[in-house]
Amino acid sequence: MPSPVDPPSACRFHTRCPWATEICSEEEPPLAEYSSGQAAACHHPRNVDQGQISRTEVAPDSPESASERLPGAEPTAAATR
Numbered sequence: 001m002p003s004p005v006d007p008p009s010a011c012r013f014h015t016r017c018p019w020a021t022e023i024c025s026e027e028e029p030p031l032a033e034y035s036s037g038q039a040a041a042c043h044h045p046r047n048v049d050q051g052q053i054s055r056t057e058v059a060p061d062s063p064e065s066a067s068e069r070l071p072g073a074e075p076t077a078a079a080t081r
């Protein structure tokens with residue numbers, strides 16, 4: 001379990017997430033707004049389809065420390081395994 005006072009860089013879950021890929025340890029995911037009205041900060045969201053991913057935008061309240069790279073910029077975790 002990572003230290004909560006010194007969390008991992010990039011995505012804070014990348015050391016224990018089963019779907020983590022290289023980008024997860026390199027870039028903090030932006031908070032993304034989906035057409036369904038949901039928002040999530042994950043490079044490989046698993047509960048949205050490709051159509052929703054293609055219409056995703058960075059949320060106005062996404063952290064400044066996060067990258068601008070939205071899901072879909074690289075192959076999905078499922079496609080790389």
Ligand code: SF4
Pocket residue numbers: 011012013014015017018019020021024029041042043044045
């Ligand atoms: S798949 Fe999502 S939750 Fe898992 S490490 Fe990557 S960005 Fe974080």
